[in-house]
Amino acid sequence: MTAETGAQDALVTADGKPLKAALRAAQARSKRRAFYLVAPLLVFILLTFVAPILQMLHQSIHNDGFTMHEDVISHERTPLMVNLRQWFDENPRGTAPDEAAYAAIAADLLVLREVKAGGQVGTRVNYERSRSRSMFTKAVRRAERLEPPFEAAFMDLDEDWADPELWAAMRSSASAYTMNFYLAAIDKVRAPDGSITNVDEDRALYKKLFGRTLVLSLLITFLTFVLAYPIAHLLATLPLRYSNLLMIFVLLPFWTSLLVRTTSWMVLLQSQGVLNDALVGSGILADENRVQLMYNQAGTVIAMTHILLPFMVLPLYSVMRPINPSYVRAARSLGATSWTAFRRIYFPQTVPGIGAGALLVFILAVGYYITPALVGGADGTLISNLIAYHMTGSLNWSLAAALAGMLLIGILILYWLYDLLVGIDNLKLG
Amino acid sequence: MTDNGQAEAFVEFDRVQKSYDGEVLVVKDLNLSMPKGEFLTMLGPSGSGKTTCLMMLAGFETATHGEIRLNGQEINNIPPHKRGIGMVFQNYALFPHMTVNENLAFPLEVRGMGKSEREAAVKRALDMVQMGEFGNRRPAQLSGGQQQRIALARALVFQPELVLMDEPLGALDKQLREHMQFEITRLAHELGITTVYVTHDQTEALTMSDRVAVFNDGRIQQLAPPDQLYEQPDNSFVAQFIGENNTLDGVVSEIGNGTALVKLSDGSVIDATPVNVSHAGEQTRVSIRPERVEFDMSRLPEGAHTLKAEVKEFVYMGDIFRTRLSVAGNDDFIVKTRNAADQVRLTPGQTVEIGWKPEDCRALDAD
Numbered sequence: 121m122t123a124e125t126g127a128q129d130a131l132v133t134a135d136g137k138p139l140k141a142a143l144r145a146a147q148a149r150s151k152r153r154a155f156y157l158v159a160p161l162l163v164f165i166l167l168t169f170v171a172p173i174l175q176m177l178h179q180s181i182h183n184d185g186f187t188m189h190e191d192v193i194s195h196e197r198t199p200l201m202v203n204l205r206q207w208f209d210e211n212p213r214g215t216a217p218d219e220a221a222y223a224a225i226a227a228d229l230l231v232l233r234e235v236k237a238g239g240q241v242g243t244r245v246n247y248e249r250s251r252s253r254s255m256f257t258k259a260v261r262r263a264e265r266l267e268p269p270f271e272a273a274f275m276d277l278d279e280d281w282a283d284p285e286l287w288a289a290m291r292s293s294a295s296a297y298t299m300n301f302y303l304a305a306i307d308k309v310r311a312p313d314g315s316i317t318n319v320d321e322d323r324a325l326y327k328k329l330f331g332r333t334l335v336l337s338l339l340i341t342f343l344t345f346v347l348a349y350p351i352a353h354l355l356a357t358l359p360l361r362y363s364n365l366l367m368i369f370v371l372l373p374f375w376t377s378l379l380v381r382t383t384s385w386m387v388l389l390q391s392q393g394v395l396n397d398a399l400v401g402s403g404i405l406a407d408e409n410r411v412q413l414m415y416n417q418a419g420t421v422i423a424m425t426h427i428l429l430p431f432m433v434l435p436l437y438s439v440m441r442p443i444n445p446s447y448v449r450a451a452r453s454l455g456a457t458s459w460t461a462f463r464r465i466y467f468p469q470t471v472p473g474i475g476a477g478a479l480l481v482f483i484l485a486v487g488y489y490i491t492p493a494l495v496g497g498a499d500g501t502l503i504s505n506l507i508a509y510h511m512t513g514s515l516n517w518s519l520a521a522a523l524a525g526m527l528l529i530g531i532l533i534l535y536w537l538y539d540l541l542v543g544i545d546n547l548k549l550g
Numbered sequence: 551m552t553d554n555g556q557a558e559a560f561v562e563f564d565r566v567q568k569s570y571d572g573e574v575l576v577v578k579d580l581n582l583s584m585p586k587g588e589f590l591t592m593l594g595p596s597g598s599g600k601t602t603c604l605m606m607l608a609g610f611e612t613a614t615h616g617e618i619r620l621n622g623q624e625i626n627n628i629p630p631h632k633r634g635i636g637m638v639f640q641n642y643a644l645f646p647h648m649t650v651n652e653n654l655a656f657p658l659e660v661r662g663m664g665k666s667e668r669e670a671a672v673k674r675a676l677d678m679v680q681m682g683e684f685g686n687r688r689p690a691q692l693s694g695g696q697q698q699r700i701a702l703a704r705a706l707v708f709q710p711e712l713v714l715m716d717e718p719l720g721a722l723d724k725q726l727r728e729h730m731q732f733e734i735t736r737l738a739h740e741l742g743i744t745t746v747y748v749t750h751d752q753t754e755a756l757t758m759s760d761r762v763a764v765f766n767d768g769r770i771q772q773l774a775p776p777d778q779l780y781e782q783p784d785n786s787f788v789a790q791f792i793g794e795n796n797t798l799d800g801v802v803s804e805i806g807n808g809t810a811l812v813k814l815s816d817g818s819v820i821d822a823t824p825v826n827v828s829h830a831g832e833q834t835r836v837s838i839r840p841e842r843v844e845f846d847m848s849r850l851p852e853g854a855h856t857l858k859a860e861v862k863e864f865v866y867m868g869d870i871f872r873t874r875l876s877v878a879g880n881d882d883f884i885v886k887t888r889n890a891a892d893q894v895r896l897t898p899g900q901t902v903e904i905g906w907k908p909e910d911c912r913a914l915d916a917d
């Protein structure tokens with residue numbers, strides 16, 4: 121009787137505790153220990169990977185150059201452009217600046233002069249409208265001499281102070297949170313009336329670069345695939361002692377500095393370089409017809425294909441090695457020509473490796489920086505070179521972050537597509 | 551084509567030799583001729599060249615010397631896919647990315663057979679191996695025995711006249727293996743296919759084959775039907791390799807009239823049938839099957855020689871008794887007796903007299 125009821129209730133241990141609770145208690149200790157083991161890695165990843173990415177994404181939609189000054193030494197924070205921002209709040213977008221607006225700026229300029237933030241504010245406005253920075257620095261220098269009527273005083277300084285584009289730019293900069301950097305990253309601007317328009321043809325840059333990055337990365341991925349497939353097949357089928365030797369050649373690039381590899385490509389490719397000399401020397405090319413292989417897209421493609429080749433070879437090798445030769449033999453004995461046996465039997469079994477290699481090479485190529493910078497010239501630079509320029513050259517970190525954010529989103533979409541089409545479980549990295 | 555027996559041979563190896571590295575001959579002077587419909591097994595220890603022979607026949611290895619003929623036509627230079635030979639591999643080699651149906655349809659597809667015809671043929675082949683319900687599964691979703699059946703069905707589905715099997719049952723457990731042995735021979739005979747079967751398991755070879763070719767060291771040591779192989783081995787390797795076997799070393803002291811007397815190392819003399827010996831004074835190794843040794847001297851012919859033996863071990867095995875004796879310096883002399891009502895059970899330490907009919911004891915090469 122008791123045995124029957126016991127079977128219907130939840131199971132209990134010998135001393136009457138519920139079995140599930142007992143199991144949880146028994147496992148908790150080992151789970152805790154497992155967690156302690158991975159905790160250092162978790163902290164490391166959070167600090168060095170997740171946090172910077174979040175910080176970067178935040179920077180791409182947040183820039184308080186117009187609204188807040190922090191002193192480098194005392195860390196004292198001063199709100200900037202308070203009066204102008206109030207005027208913006210009280211007047212809707214598109215309102216022509218009146219005397220009150222100019223008076224507000226004049227008051228704000230005094231603060232800027234005091235905390236020496238004229239350059240900072242000017243730079244921020246400059247992101248939205250070029251030539252604004254110099255107007256601000258000049259106005260800050262003369263801030264104390266400005267007297268009512270302020271509109272006329274500003275016209276005296278520079279006619280451009282009445283430019284509606286400047287006022288639209290200041291209005292955009294007035295809120296720290298903005299999507300304008302993402303707009304800029306796809307060659308759009310906000311017009312004075314608030315609508316979104318394309319930038320002038322001659323200043324559009326990023327869409328073309330994104331497109332070029334995409335096309336060149338696809339081309340590089342395809343080229344590495346074409347080159348790596350036979351190499352990986354050879355590696356997988358040769359007797360071990362030969363394949364080990366060949367593997368060293370494949371891995372050799374990993375052991376030399378990236379910079380060394382890229383510069384050696386420069387030695388090979390330049391118009392007075394080894395390759396051109398050989399072509400001219402052997403009479404294939406006339407001396408005056410030396411081919412331009414560097415400082416253009418050809419240079420970027422050649423050098424990056426070489427540098428990324430191992431990332432394609434290794435996943436391919438790892439799927440090819442375990443494929444038993446008897447599959448192809450079976451196909452042949454069943455009447456398939458060697459081409460059919462390859463196409464129908466061997467190739468489909470290597471698809472997970474192709475997917476992994478292609479994904480790896482493509483993602484690396486999309487973000488590649490040093491090689492295109494050195495051998496790409498103006499024609500062969502990729503989007504990452506622009507990101508680097510905004511990081512170190514123009515110091516427009518928010519735009520750099522927006523460009524990087526777009527790249528990240530693009531790659532995530534690709535990854536999602538890959539999962540949808542091939543299935544991430546099928547990924548074989550080695 | 552002449553009508554002189556040559557025409558009857560379906561598969562022929564003619565003085566075939568094979569070397570992989572130019573230094574060692576893996577197959578040495580292989581001559582073999584199979585009529586249509588025969589089930590022939592290549593039996594031999596690992597490394598004796600069986601797979602190599604099969605691969606040459608299938609077209610995956612080229613013969614270094616000699617001719618291989620199929621149906622009277624030389625096939626040395628015909629690529630594998632044009633030979634029309636079905637093949638079952640040891641690891642089955644079922645294509646992992648295809649379903650069972652697709653696996654079976656593959657040979658028909660590459661032959662350009664129409665879809666409906668193909669489906670009917672696949673269905674027939676699956677039913678033949680009792681796997682009709684499994685057409686939509688992947689190979690990985692099948693057990694070893696089921697995969698084996700599919701591999702068999704795939705090798706037969708395009709109706710080849712010749713099927714090669716390389717240790718196809720090696721990965722199965724004993725019971726399944728025995729069942730599949732029966733299935734394979736049944737199918738081969740029903741369909742009238744010529745089969746070359748490779749194994750290193752002598753029981754498998756004996757129970758399945760019309761003829762067995764015993765391989766060793768790249769040569770066929772003996773090619774004969776199973777009973778002849780067991781009862782009349784041509785040399786000591788075959789005697790030793792097939793079934794259980796007792797050997798005694800000695801010197802031929804008298805020979806003639808189809809019998810010989812052999813003097814053993816301890817001086818005693820036994821009767822034997824000369825096989826690989828021709829004159830007195832020759833070194834020889836005699837071979838006697840454990841079940842042909844007699845304890846009852848009244849069953850031996852008049853004047854037969856007998857030996858004294860000491861019982862070392864007696865094992866009761868149910869249907870038989872297995873007695874280990876020490877005979878003329880050989881401590882591993884095994885005698886098997888049926889568990890009949892009147893059979894004596896010996897005890898270790900006991901001394902007994904043993905003997906055999908001269909035709910059961912074969913004087914072979916000394917090795």
Ligand SMILES: Nc1ncnc2c1ncn2[C@@H]1O[C@H](COP(=O)(O)OP(=O)(O)O)[C@@H](O)[C@H]1O
Pocket residue numbers: 570571576594595596597598599600601602603
């Ligand atoms: N592809 C090969 N290359 C070199 N040697 C081989 C190759 N295949 C087999 N051998 C050698 O040939 C001999 C016979 O092998 P094999 O025909 O596979 O024997 P079995 O099938 O009877 O075990 C072995 O010594 C083996 O090492």
Ligand SMILES: [Mg+2]
Pocket residue numbers: 600601
């Ligand atoms: Mg073998």
